Amino acid sequence: MAAKSIDRRWIYLFIFLGVAFPLIFVIGLPIEITENTQMAYDLIDNTPAGSHVLYSFDYDPASMPELHPMAKAMVRHSIEKKHKIIFTALWPMGVQMIDDIMEQLSTEYPDLVYGEDYVNLGFKVGGIVTIQAMGKNFRSVFPTDANGKKIDKLPIMNNIENYNNISYICSFSAGAPGIKEWVQIGNDVYKRPVTGGVTGVSAPSILPYVNEQKQLTGLLAGLKAAAEYEKLIGAPALATAGMDAQSLAHLIIIIFIVIGNINYWRNKKKKGDK
Amino acid sequence: MKRTLPLILAMITGFIVLISDFIPHWPFGMITSEIEKWFLIISGFALILGQINLIKVNVNKIRFKAEGWQYFIITIASFAIMVLFGALWGTQSNVGLLGNGTKIVEVIGSKPFDYLFDNVYQHLQATMFSLLAFFIASAAYRAFIARTPESNLLLIAAILVMLGNTSLGSFLTGWLPENLDFLHLPNVSQFIMKYPTTAGQRAIMIGAGLGLIGSSLRIILGIERSYLGGN
Amino acid sequence: MMKRTLVLLLIIYTSSLLFADLSLTAIDKPNDDGSGIILNWQYSGEEIIELQLFRRHDGGHYNQVTTFTELSGKYTDTNEIEVGTEYDYKINAIANVESPKNPGTFNKLIIESAHAKATSKAQWFNTDKISVLIFGLILFVSIMWFIISARSGKDLYIRKIAGLESMNESVGRATEMGQPILFIPGTLDLDDMQTIAGLTILGKLAERAAEYDTELIVPVCRSMVLSTAKEIVKESYLKAGRPDAFNPDSVFYLTDDQFGFVAGVDGIIVREKPAANFFLGAFYAESLILAETGFASGAIQTAGTAMPSQLPFFVTACDYTLIGEELFAASAYLSKDPQQLGSLKGQDIGKAIFLFVLITGIIFEILGISWLKDFLTIH
Numbered sequence: 001m002a003a004k005s006i007d008r009r010w011i012y013l014f015i016f017l018g019v020a021f022p023l024i025f026v027i028g029l030p031i032e033i034t035e036n037t038q039m040a041y042d043l044i045d046n047t048p049a050g051s052h053v054l055y056s057f058d059y060d061p062a063s064m065p066e067l068h069p070m071a072k073a074m075v076r077h078s079i080e081k082k083h084k085i086i087f088t089a090l091w092p093m094g095v096q097m098i099d100d101i102m103e104q105l106s107t108e109y110p111d112l113v114y115g116e117d118y119v120n121l122g123f124k125v126g127g128i129v130t131i132q133a134m135g136k137n138f139r140s141v142f143p144t145d146a147n148g149k150k151i152d153k154l155p156i157m158n159n160i161e162n163y164n165n166i167s168y169i170c171s172f173s174a175g176a177p178g179i180k181e182w183v184q185i186g187n188d189v190y191k192r193p194v195t196g197g198v199t200g201v202s203a204p205s206i207l208p209y210v211n212e213q214k215q216l217t218g219l220l221a222g223l224k225a226a227a228e229y230e231k232l233i234g235a236p237a238l239a240t241a242g243m244d245a246q247s248l249a250h251l252i253i254i255i256f257i258v259i260g261n262i263n264y265w266r267n268k269k270k271k272g273d274k
Numbered sequence: 275m276k277r278t279l280p281l282i283l284a285m286i287t288g289f290i291v292l293i294s295d296f297i298p299h300w301p302f303g304m305i306t307s308e309i310e311k312w313f314l315i316i317s318g319f320a321l322i323l324g325q326i327n328l329i330k331v332n333v334n335k336i337r338f339k340a341e342g343w344q345y346f347i348i349t350i351a352s353f354a355i356m357v358l359f360g361a362l363w364g365t366q367s368n369v370g371l372l373g374n375g376t377k378i379v380e381v382i383g384s385k386p387f388d389y390l391f392d393n394v395y396q397h398l399q400a401t402m403f404s405l406l407a408f409f410i411a412s413a414a415y416r417a418f419i420a421r422t423p424e425s426n427l428l429l430i431a432a433i434l435v436m437l438g439n440t441s442l443g444s445f446l447t448g449w450l451p452e453n454l455d456f457l458h459l460p461n462v463s464q465f466i467m468k469y470p471t472t473a474g475q476r477a478i479m480i481g482a483g484l485g486l487i488g489s490s491l492r493i494i495l496g497i498e499r500s501y502l503g504g505n
Numbered sequence: 506m507m508k509r510t511l512v513l514l515l516i517i518y519t520s521s522l523l524f525a526d527l528s529l530t531a532i533d534k535p536n537d538d539g540s541g542i543i544l545n546w547q548y549s550g551e552e553i554i555e556l557q558l559f560r561r562h563d564g565g566h567y568n569q570v571t572t573f574t575e576l577s578g579k580y581t582d583t584n585e586i587e588v589g590t591e592y593d594y595k596i597n598a599i600a601n602v603e604s605p606k607n608p609g610t611f612n613k614l615i616i617e618s619a620h621a622k623a624t625s626k627a628q629w630f631n632t633d634k635i636s637v638l639i640f641g642l643i644l645f646v647s648i649m650w651f652i653i654s655a656r657s658g659k660d661l662y663i664r665k666i667a668g669l670e671s672m673n674e675s676v677g678r679a680t681e682m683g684q685p686i687l688f689i690p691g692t693l694d695l696d697d698m699q700t701i702a703g704l705t706i707l708g709k710l711a712e713r714a715a716e717y718d719t720e721l722i723v724p725v726c727r728s729m730v731l732s733t734a735k736e737i738v739k740e741s742y743l744k745a746g747r748p749d750a751f752n753p754d755s756v757f758y759l760t761d762d763q764f765g766f767v768a769g770v771d772g773i774i775v776r777e778k779p780a781a782n783f784f785l786g787a788f789y790a791e792s793l794i795l796a797e798t799g800f801a802s803g804a805i806q807t808a809g810t811a812m813p814s815q816l817p818f819f820v821t822a823c824d825y826t827l828i829g830e831e832l833f834a835a836s837a838y839l840s841k842d843p844q845q846l847g848s849l850k851g852q853d854i855g856k857a858i859f860l861f862v863l864i865t866g867i868i869f870e871i872l873g874i875s876w877l878k879d880f881l882t883i884h
Contacts, residue, residue, distance in 0.1 A: 031441055062790065096396075126310075162583075204813075224439050257429070259415075264421075317728065327731055492836075497844050
């Protein structure tokens with residue numbers, strides 16, 4: 001490949017500055033709500049108080065920057081709507097993600113009681129096999145919660161057997177197993193509404209599930225959707241701050257693309273003149 | 275026999291798994307899930323092989339003072355420390371050989387394994403992932419040049435999607451009247467992601483799916499044998 | 506007065522029973538292994554709190570299965586259903602009824618009940634998948650047809666795949682520069698076909714590397730891939746007549762962790778400066794990190810994956826990219842084995858049939874004819 005005129009380290013430097021600056025000095029660019037985010041919001045908003053809901057954390061620390069803010073926003077929304085939240089994870093590190101979010105939210109909602117308002121069932125290996133087994137009976141997969149306590153002793157799990165007792169399933173997914181498997185079993189088999197969030201790069205492969213058959217009820221794709229959700233619930237946080245950084249970074253990339261094209265055409269013209 | 279037996283096994287297993295997808299009746303209905311469980315068990319044992327290989331290769335490089343041998347000491351040391359901490363004091367939900375390390379938890383706030391996991395590993399992982407931001411910029415600068423009609427299309431689509439996925443997109447076209455809403459950058463971006471991008475991805479998936487079927491059939495029928503090594 | 510009030514309440518209660526309508530049906534869940542019974546219920550009558558579902562079998566006691574708050578719906582009972590057993594279901598409508606003896610006090614009472622029976626059966630064929638079977642058989646027949654005709658010596662054309670044609674060029678470049686070749690067979694395990702496709706190409710590449718006496722570096726992400734890759738490379742060196750040149754440490758395990766692996770590989774690229782990089786298999790977010798680091802080191806890069814989300818990164822950063830099915834076709838392409846080439850031809854016919862069905866389906870949908878879509882949909 002031919003050498004380019006700008007040393008790529010200049011690109012790295014400008015990207016670094018473009019991302020760091022808005023995180024330190026918040027710009028506050030406007031955020032517009034898109035249809036898919038609104039659908040996800042409406043599903044949670046219209047679910048009555050006291051409903052049992054299932055959240056699956058199917059990502060690891062590598063995808064935290066994109067998925068953690070949307071997970072926090074949606075869980076916060078569920079807490080505000082007084083849903084009974086059952087957490088689980090299809091990825092081993094998903095459990096730490098759950099703990100991290102609940103640690104943060106517990107300080108804001110000190111009245112939340114573990115075992116009554118929410119429970120962390122933990123991680124089980126198996127992916128789609130685990131989801132299928134949960135469809136028959138949660139207890140066959142999770143006889144105890146992540147802390148080793150029998151789930152029969154937890155008030156939140158009273159009369160909760162399988163997906164038929166769950167109002168909706170929400171999966172934050174960075175790959176497989178993840179939201180696709182939840183759609184295949186949770187919605188296609190057990191007819192439960194499924195929603196959730198994915199990284200921006202995975203979005204095109206998951207978006208087709210947001211269709212007339214409502215295999216997915218809305219989808220949060222990337223940091224922008226997380227920022228939209230924060231705006232909807234009126235709690236701007238990391239995603240909103242991150243959107244300024246993302247906007248500036250994208251602008252810098254576009255400027256470099258334009259510079260690259262100008263350089264290319266100038267060089268081509270010079271060669272043509274020679 | 276060394277090659278024939280695996281081929282026969284592959285053929286029989288392949289056909290059984292293939293037909294079990296269509297037969298819900300016992301035992302066919304549970305074959306796929308059982309085999310998946312067996313795979314998990316075998317790969318659990320295979321994990322030991324990987325660890326032994328890791329230690330062996332790195333120790334050899336340290337022993338023979340290969341170039342950059344200091345880095346391999348760090349690898350071995352990191353591996354040993356995490357295994358030791360996990361074994362001795364356990365993790366958040368598991369007890370270690372020496373108990374829960376309550377005194378250590380009082381000092382550093384969590385068990386040593388969890389401490390290193392939360393404060394070192396997670397940040398290292400996020401750091402590696404964040405390299406993508408820089409690499410996307412340099413790759414885009416290099417690749418999005420208007421050379422041919424196809425690359426022009428790529429360039430225009432990339433710019434529209436990038437602008438549409440940020441607040442800038444709403445800012446730049448927010449003034450458009452409602453009847454021109456389809457030209458609003460976030461809507462254009464969503465259209466590109468939802469239709470042409472999805473169509474292209476689906477086409478690749480369909481082609482890959484057909485390739486996968488062909489490849490699997492070749493392996494099941496024993497025509498493709500390179501996974502066994504040699505011919 | 507008291508007697509009249511009681512009689513009136515009794516009349517109201519009885520008439521509510523007469524006009525309440527609770528129905529329950531139970532059928533064996535179709536297309537399963539006999540572990541499910543589908544129940545449909547419908548209630549229309551006075552206000553109730555909930556509906557309780559009970560079940561018994563072999564004349565035993567009724568045990569509560571679940572409760573519903575919806576007045577109508579469908580429920581699939583999969584809780585410890587045994588094949589061939591007849592289950593007797595009962596649904597009770599529960600309402601708050603004022604006690605005639607203590608006005609103002611409400612008690613939960615069963616105001617309506619319905620029964621249904623069903624026997625769970627396992628089916629020998631999943632009729633929902635008949636379309637999959639038909640198209641699968643068409644594809645199978647097509648592939649077998651061309652494999653058999655290839656055996657008869659028929660010449661089969663296959664278009665040039667630049668990424669595979671360049672393999673010799675890449676190995677030659679590495680040999681000239683005296684630098685190694687780096688090969689990554691993806692980051693998934695041996696149960697993924699992309700990994701097997703990548704390992705197939707590794708075998709061919711290792712043979713050429715052995716012939717040219719070029720160093721080969723193969724870091725792997727999974728332990729089972731380690732064993733297989735090592736065996737493949739060893740056999741390739743043996744086949745090339747260079748068993749002495751095989752270095753067992755050339756195929757080594759790094760880590761299962763995605764970004765730990767890519768950090769390790771990046772370090773190898775920066776230190777060892779391979780002249781040719783091959784990324785062939787399944788990749789996720791690490792694809793661009795690998796490709797860009799390789800580009801920065803000045804290597805000639807060939808990538809191939811069937812992950813649509815990672816292909817754009819490989820296309821922008823690598824010299825050659827095998828897109829989707831080209832990766833799976835590599836083994837047939839490189840070996841030039843007539844039978845394998847025949848299977849590629851059969852695949853192409855399958856693709857043509859698929860395109861025909863796709864276009865027909867689109868036309869049918871536009872005309873409002875949905876039977877093809879319904880036939881192809883797996884419920």
